[in-house]
Amino acid sequence: MKKTNSSMQLTRAADYAIRAMVHLAALPAHRRALLPALAEATGAPESFLSKVLQALSQAKLISSRRGQAGGFALLPAGCQASMRQVIEAIDGPLCLNVCLATERSCSRKIWCPAHPVWARAQEAMLGVLNVTLVADLAAQASAVEVPTAGSAKAAGLLPLRGNGQ
Numbered sequence: 001m002k003k004t005n006s007s008m009q010l011t012r013a014a015d016y017a018i019r020a021m022v023h024l025a026a027l028p029a030h031r032r033a034l035l036p037a038l039a040e041a042t043g044a045p046e047s048f049l050s051k052v053l054q055a056l057s058q059a060k061l062i063s064s065r066r067g068q069a070g071g072f073a074l075l076p077a078g079c080q081a082s083m084r085q086v087i088e089a090i091d092g093p094l095c096l097n098v099c100l101a102t103e104r105s106c107s108r109k110i111w112c113p114a115h116p117v118w119a120r121a122q123e124a125m126l127g128v129l130n131v132t133l134v135a136d137l138a139a140q141a142s143a144v145e146v147p148t149a150g151s152a153k154a155a156g157l158l159p160l161r162g163n164g165q
Contacts, residue, residue: 008096014087016044016052018137021086024062024074025138032071052090059089074134083137084129094129096122 019042024033038053039046053072057064061078065071087094097118099106109115 010087011091013048013052013055014090016042016049017056017086017090018083018134019044020049020053020072021056021061021074021078021081021134022137022141024072025079025134026141027074032065032069032073034071038072055090056086059085061086061089079135081134082130083132083134084126086134087129094122094126096125 020038023038023041027033033041035046035050035053038044039049042049044052053062053064056062056078057072061075061081063073063075065073084094093101095101099109099112099115100118100122106112106115
């Protein structure tokens with residue numbers, strides 16, 4: 001019997017957040033994406049993605065604007081954000097095991113042979129997520145087709161205000 005243990009998986013919200021951030025980072029400069037276009041690009045339901053985008057906006061990684069010139073755009077901090085920053089904006093601090101979750105010392109730490117393994121695994125995971133930037137992921141997304149200027153509105157892309165366009 002195949003079992004899946006979800007306790008060591010990212011939440012669906014964190015996965016969608018990474019997808020949305022990479023998509024926004026891959027857009028042409030000074031463009032915003034509308035929610036329907038982001039939902040299609042990420043494969044996320046609009047209502048769920050809306051909550052994810054709200055959390056990313058509160059973390060100052062993206063900007064959100066309502067109205068005719070509205071949509072979502074990556075802020076400079078978002079473009080330079082690491083995967084860890086994006087995930088933690090959604091899920092809070094990452095931790096592989098409860099014994100590593102708090103500043104309090106684990107009572108089993110002294111004699112538990114698994115504790116140093118958990119600590120090394122946590123350090124390795126956080127190290128990888130810290131050095132992987134949204135901008136780098138977007139640059140690697142060469143298979144993504146960017147709409148032409150004529151189809152930008154149909155694709156849900158709008159120019160940012162104040163850029164002279």
